[in-house]
Amino acid sequence: xxxxxxxxxxxxxxxxxxxxxxxxxxxxxxxxxxxxxxxxxxxxxxxxxxxxxxxxxxxxxxxxxxxxxxxxxxxxxxxxxxxxxxxxxxxxxxxxxxxxxxxxxxxxxxxxxxxxxxxxxxxxxxxxxxxxxxxxxxxxxxxxxxxxxxxxxxxxxxxxxxxxxxxxxxxxxxxxxxxxxxxxxxxxxxxxxxxxxxxxxxxxxxxxxxxxxxxxxxxxxxxxxxxxxxxxxxxxxxxxxxxxxxxxxxxxxxxxxxxxxxxxxxxxxxxxxxxxxxxxxxxxxxxxxxxxxxx
Numbered sequence: 001x002x003x004x005x006x007x008x009x010x011x012x013x014x015x016x017x018x019x020x021x022x023x024x025x026x027x028x029x030x031x032x033x034x035x036x037x038x039x040x041x042x043x044x045x046x047x048x049x050x051x052x053x054x055x056x057x058x059x060x061x062x063x064x065x066x067x068x069x070x071x072x073x074x075x076x077x078x079x080x081x082x083x084x085x086x087x088x089x090x091x092x093x094x095x096x097x098x099x100x101x102x103x104x105x106x107x108x109x110x111x112x113x114x115x116x117x118x119x120x121x122x123x124x125x126x127x128x129x130x131x132x133x134x135x136x137x138x139x140x141x142x143x144x145x146x147x148x149x150x151x152x153x154x155x156x157x158x159x160x161x162x163x164x165x166x167x168x169x170x171x172x173x174x175x176x177x178x179x180x181x182x183x184x185x186x187x188x189x190x191x192x193x194x195x196x197x198x199x200x201x202x203x204x205x206x207x208x209x210x211x212x213x214x215x216x217x218x219x220x221x222x223x224x225x226x227x228x229x230x231x232x233x234x235x236x237x238x239x240x241x242x243x244x245x246x247x248x249x250x251x252x253x254x255x256x257x258x259x260x261x262x263x264x265x266x267x268x269x270x271x272x273x274x275x276x277x278x279x280x281x282x283x284x285x286x287x288x289x290x291x292x293x294x295x
Contacts, residue, residue, distance in 0.1 A: 001073075001099065001100065001130045001159055002159075002183055002201075003039070003073075003075075003100075003132065003159070003160045003183040003185055003201055003202065004038065004183065004201045004202050004223075005038035005039075005201075005202045005216070005219045005220070005223075006036070006037055006038050006202060006203055006205060006208055006212070006215045006216040006218075006219045007037065007038055007039040007040065007041050007075065007185065007202065007203065007204045007205065007208075008032050008037050008039075008040055008041060008204070008205055008208035008209060008212060008215075009041050009044050009045065009046035009047070009204050009205060009206050009208070009209070010025075010028065010029075010032070010040050010041060010042045010044075010046065010047055010064065010209065011028070011046055011047060011048075011209050011250055011253060011254060011257060011264055012025070012042070012043070012047040012048050012052065012060055013025055013028065013262070013263075013264035013265055014264065014265030014266065014268070015265060016265065018265065018266070018268065020052075020056050020059055020060060020063075021264070021265065022059065022063045024262070024263065024264060025060065025063050025064065025067070026063065026067045028209075028262070029064060029067040029068055030067070031212070032072075032208070032212050033068070033071055033072065035208075035212025035213045035216065036212060036213060036216040037072065037208060037212045037215075037216060038072060038073075038202070038216070038219075039072050039073040039074065039075060039099075040064055040068060040072060040073075040074050040075070041074075041075045041076075041077065041102055041204050042060050042061055042064045042074070042076060042077060043057050043060050043061055043076060043077030043078070043102075044077040044102055044104075044134070044204070045104075045136070045139060045249060045250070046206050046209070046249060046250040046253060047060065047077060047250075048250060048267065048268055048271070049077050049079070051268040051269075051271075054085075054089070057077075057089065058089075058092055058096075061074075061076045061077075061078075061092070061093055061096065061098060062096045064076075065096050065097045065098055066096075070097075073099040073100065074097075074098045074099050074100075075098070075099065075100040075101065075102050075132055075204075076089075076090075076093035076098040076100070076101050076102065076129075077101075077102045077104075078090040078092075078093050078101040078102065078103060078123075078127070079102065079103045079104030079105075079106075079134060080106070081106040081107045081108055081109050082106075083106075083118075083119050083122050083123065086103055086119070086123045086127070087122060087123055087126045087127050089101070090103070090123055090126075090127025090128065090129050090131075091126075091127055091128055093127075093129060094127065094128040094129045098129065099129070099130070100129055100130040100131065100132055100159070100160075101123070101127060101129045101130070101131050101132070102132045102134050102162065102204075103120060103123050103131050103132070103133060103134060104134040104136065104139075104140060105134065105135060105136060105137070105139075105140040105142050105143075105144060106119055106140065106142070107139065107140035107141060107142075108140075108141070110141050110142055111142065113144075113145055113147070113148045116142065116144055116148055117148050117151050117152060120133055120144075120152055120155070120158060121152065121155050121158075124152075124155050124156065124157040124158045125155070125156070125157065127157075129157070130157050130158075130159045130160075131157055131158045131159065131160075132159070132160040132161060132162055132185070133149065133152065133158065133160070133161040133162070133182075134161075134162045134164070134187070135149075135161055135162065135163055135164060135165060135187075136162075136164035136165070136187060137165060138164070138166070139164075143165065144161075146170065146173050146174050146177060146178070149161060149174055149177070149178050149182070150177050150178060152182075153178045153180075153181035153182050154181070158182065159181075159182060159183065160182055160183040160184070160185060160201075161174060161178070161182050161183075161184055161185070162185045162186075162187045162204050163184055163185065163186060163187055163195070163200075164186075164187025164188060165187075166188055166191070168191065168194055168195070168198070171184065171186070171191075171195055171198065171200065172198045172199075175198055175199040175200060176199075179199055183201040183202075184199075184200045184201055185200065185201055185202050185203060185204050186200060186202070186203045186204070187203075187204055189203065189205050189206055189207045189215075189237070189241035189244070190237075190238055190241045190242060192205070192215070192218060192219070192234070193218060193222065193230055193231065193234040196219070196222045196230075197222075202219055203215065203219065206241075206244055206245075206249055206250070206253050207237065207240060207241050207244055207253075209253055209256075209257060210253070210256055210257060210260060210286075210291065211237070211240070211289070211291075214233060214236070214237055215237070217229075217233055218230055218233040218234060218237065221233060236289070237289075239285050239288065239289075240285050240286065240288075240289045242285075243281065243282040243285035243286070244256065244282070246274075246278040246281060246282055247274055247275065247278055248271065250267065250271075251267055251271055251272070251273070251274050252274055252278070252279075252282055254266075254267050255273070255274040255279055255282065256282060256286060259283060259286065259293045259294075260286075260291060260292075260293060260294060261293075261294030
């Protein structure tokens with residue numbers, strides 16, 4: 001299996017009663033399919049996985065897989081700082097028809113590089129799905145060193161890495177040393193084009209929740225060799241992407257979707273509504289991009 005192009009880090013919509021809104025989730029899936037998104041990634045950071053119960057996590061993944069109906073790949077967020085839980089979540093994702101699992105660095109317990117290696121290896125060998133390693137030190141407190149990824153690339157079923165370090169030098173080194181066995185996807189929207197330029201394969205995008213066509217167009221232009229068009233789209237998207245990180249993700253993207261009329265509910269504590277000043281700045285960027293509010 002190969003990972004290439006524009007994948008969306010799918011937001012989890014909630015009802016006014018703070019329950020998972022499966023009807024809205026299905027609408028969002030159809031919006032992504034219509035927008036040309038190459039794959040869907042539910043229950044990651046943008047999906048507020050830390051505040052989903054395991055039952056809700058399973059409901060979200062199952063709903064997305066059923067709604068997609070095999071039209072594009074689904075990479076299910078199945079990570080945990082407990083290896084056994086990550087294996088169980090990956091097995092469930094396999095059972096209900098997901099195509100791969102996104103496995104985040106174990107957080108809080110702060111494993112060594114050996115612990116990271118053994119964690120990802122165990123999930124890949126026992127979970128039964130292709131694994132995309134999700135390397136995001138800013139959220140987890142640990143970085144998967146490139147030397148560890150070099151070891152992991154020889155493990156069957158570890159086929160990709162979502163690089164959200166924000167460090168293009170590190171990403172370049174990962175591609176140089178692991179790109180023969182692992183597809184490397186950006187975890188930062190504003191670095192999509194730079195990562196593609198150094199040999200990366202695509203993006204797991206926050207912005208694609210609201211502009212899937214444009215994220216797809218950037219990737220496709222690059223792959224077709226139309227670098228001028230890819231650069232133009234990068235420059236058009238850049239201010240918008242920056243605005244979606246004025247505060248902790250997914251606070252801004254949820255506010256943006258609600259402003260656009262999606263009615264995805266509120267973020268769960270300890271995440272809070274977006275500050276008014278930052279919200280106003282973000283809405284200015286949404287308008288400048290050509291988007292129209294419906295609230």
